[in-house]
Amino acid sequence: MTVTAIVSERSSDPAFHDRYAQYTTDPVMTVFRPDNPNGSAMLLVPGGGYRWVVVDKEGFDVARVFAASGTTCFVLRNRLPSDGWAAGPDAPLQDVQRAMRLIRARASVYGVRQDRIAILGASAGGHLAGLGSARTDSVYMAVDDADLVGFRPDLSVLMYPVATMTDPYVHAGSRSFLLGPAPTSQQITAYSLEQMNWREAKPTFLVHAMDDEAVPVENSLQLLATLKAAGVKAEAHLFQEGGHGFGIRLAQGKPGQVWPDLVRAWAARMDFAL
Template identity: 40%
Template structure:
């Protein structure tokens, strides 16, 4: 009996390890828009969550529910951090655990920071990594027990900007070089939590804009990455949450994006709250934070 108990525990641990692991998106010599440097990734000190900075090589954490629980859906998670770093557990792995509990496969992306010394062209690096991540997930869909046509993207704050870029920009930002890149990178659905959307003055989050585009970008680049201007009838169905008292990213970002979706007859579900501030993650550490999980679970369950 003791042996049986031990073996059951052993195989449980092994199955969990197999279902959650980090993978590089590219081999080092194939990372686009990259030059090798001595810079190192590190976790910012004096934080009460894992804020990973100076990311040099993009990686993705794979978090899978059991096959018995899986419903075939998957979500690529893009944590926020103002394009200076990523809130890896707060807006990443904790979100993945919640998705797994609902039978949804989760993939947390550690994307490169635009101003990293290893990046050649700042604004290209994050979207290159996001496009590659989506292609990687689709290329391994059978292995992950998911449906290629049920893969969404979820972004928080600056990660919301990256998610909306992935969902609205039709061009590939790097040259294809292997079988993975034969897959489509457009998500099937989009989830945005207190997102940066616009790069327009007076609406954007200036810190994210400066990191992504530089301090004096030309108007063409500003418009290109103002994603409310990039919405069209191919933009996927979208779920949005934002708070009116957000002092970091104005709620107008979400409003403009929602208006663009409605204009192009894209199904959208937006929830605006009077309070909550910014950066509340799963909404459990801030008493005024929107309790959005139940709404999101219902929305996910009803996706066509």
């Protein structure tokens, strides 16, 4: 299957962009370097239901907020699982693991600490970031010295994550684009974050709105229970309203607009500047 990469604009308002990328053939990381680096890095994994990757709403917009407080941010534009890659549903995870390793291997170049590399994923990107946080197996063969370093993040932030692949709380579109129209029970279990082994995973922060009609809040609630049982340091903030996909811009004027400050305060308690 041959695909041609495209980036489309959904916004009709010249005041802001709302782009999405499809058919990515070569993964891209866009770097946002802060004026006053704090030594931390963050890999941002935007959502898009595994159908596309939203570039601005959960990528560039979020990166600008955390870069403003000193964090070196890397926005990932990953490949998508339904584009015919040999790795199938693991193709996006290959890109996440490789991105984390590149950041860690080149930490001195970017002026960040190798043990202060966070990941932030939203919606289906939250699922992908969760896989990157929980999985301990490398899903691709090493290609250079960068692959000698670890690929798991030192801290995870999952925003309204697509956590489960199991009915009744699954986001059906994400499951279909990730696993196909008729996944096996084994696939559903293997890609459900709440059914994975999270022991020894790093601290994890969850953000979700109670009125999310696209990805039910039970995705975060079930995952939170799994994190607690596994002994992972975890914190969750559930907002009464906010819907799905609020990112930065759509959270303004709503309870969820404080989420970046909540993340920073939580991370600071663990000596992790964001």
